[in-house]
Amino acid sequence: MKNINEILASAQDTPHTFEEYLDCYADQVGGLVNEYIPRGSHGDMDRYLYDPLVAYSQNGGKRHRPLICFAACLAVGGDAQLASSAAAAIEHFHTAALIHDDIADEAELRRGEPCLHLTEGLGLAINMGDLALTLVNGTVMNDPNLSDGVKVRVVSELIAMTRRTVEGQALDIGWARDGRYDITPEDYLVMATHKTAHYSGAVPLAIGAIIGGGSESQVEALRNYGLDTGLAFQIQDDLLNLVGTEESTKKDFRSDITEGKRTLVVVHALQNAEPAERDHLIEILSSKEKDPAVLAEAVELMERIGSVDYVRNYAENLTSIAKNRLIDMIEPSMSRDMLVSMADWFVSRLK
Secondary structure, three states: OOOHHHHHHOOOOOOOOHHHHHHHHHHHHHHHHHOOOOOOOOHHHHHHHHHHHHHHHHOOOOOHHHHHHHHHHHHOOOOHHHHHHHHHHHHHHHHHHHHHHHHHHOOOEEOOEEOHHHHOOHHHHHHHHHHHHHHHHHHHHOOOOOOHHHHHHHHHHHHHHHHHHHHHHHHHHHHHHOOOOOOOHHHHHHHHHHHHHHHHHHHHHHHHHHHOOOOHHHHHHHHHHHHHHHHHHHHHHHHHHHHOOOHHHOOOOOHHHHOOOOOHHHHHHHHHOOHHHHHHHHHHHHOOOOOHHHHHHHHHHHHHHOHHHHHHHHHHHHHHHHHHHHHHHOOOOHHHHHHHHHHHHHHHHHO
16 A cells, blocks of 8 residues: 655655645555555456446546645644545545536536446446445545544544535536526535535545544634635636636536536526526526537626626635635644645636
8 A cells, every 4th residue: 555655755846836736646646545446356346346446536637635635634743644544535435426426417528538427337337436435434444543533533524524415416406407597606605515615625624634633623724724615616617617728628618508507607697697698598508508609608698797707706705715714723834835725726727
C-alpha cells in the first residue's frame, strides 16, 4: 500500500497553490485510492465487476476530495497516513455517485469517455456503483491503524454524508421528472448543498480533521469551510458547463441544458425573465435539445437576463467570506494555506 506521506514528500518542487497541489499529486493519490478496490475470487468477477470499476476510477479527474482530506488532517497537526482509508472511502463514494448519476441523467460522456452504462451495460453499471458504495464504510472499518472510536465517528460522518447526498439527488431528479420550473434560488441551494457540498467539501475536511486529532472547533471550522466551498464547487461546475472555455472543446459541453438541469443559472433566469423569454427557455430545457446553435441561444438568453453574472458573483462572495473565516479559525500552516488557495482556485475557474 502506498504511503501518502511519501507521496506528498516526493514532489521535486513544493506546490504553492491548490491547482499545483492537485496537478502534483492527483495521479499518485488516484493509485492509492485504487489499491483499496479488492479483487474477485473468480476470474469473471474481475471481468464483469472489479476490472471495469478500476478502469473507471483511473479516469478520476483531479482527486480533490482525498487531497483536501489529507490537507485537513495535516492542518490540525495530524498524520496524513492515518487518513488514507477515509480519503479512499470518500473517493469510492464519488465514483458510485457518478455512475448512478449518469444512469439517472441518461448521460453519454463522463470526463470525455463514454459512460459506464454504455460501455458495460445498464445492469453491470448499476452493480459496479453498488460495489463502490459498499467500499465506503468497509474501507474505514477494515483499517487496522484507526482506533475503534475514530472508526465509529468517521463512519457516522460517511453515513450522514450518504443520506444527504441521496436527498439532494432526489430533489434534482424529482424536479426534472415532474417538469418543475417553479424552483427558487433558495431551493437550488438546498439541493446543491445536500447533493454536492457535503461530500465534495464538508465531510472530507471534517473527517481529515477528526482523524488528525483536531479540536471540535477546528473540525467544525473546516466542515463549514467545506460546505461553502463545496457549494461554490457545484456552482462552478454548472457555469463551466455553460460558458467554460475548456469545456467547449468537449462533446458534453452544455449537456446541462440538454438534460434540463435546474442549475442556479437556470433558476435565476426563469425567475427574472420576461414571460416570452421564460416560455422560450422552458421550451429549450424541456426538449432534450442537442443542437449547438440552440444551446448557445439558451446561454445567450441567460447572459442577457444577467443570470451568469449573478451566479458568478454569488460564488465569488461565498468563497471570499469562507476563506476569511478559515483564516480566523485555523492556525497558519502550509496545509491551511493550501486549503485557502482552494477557494481562490474556484474563483479563478469561474472567470
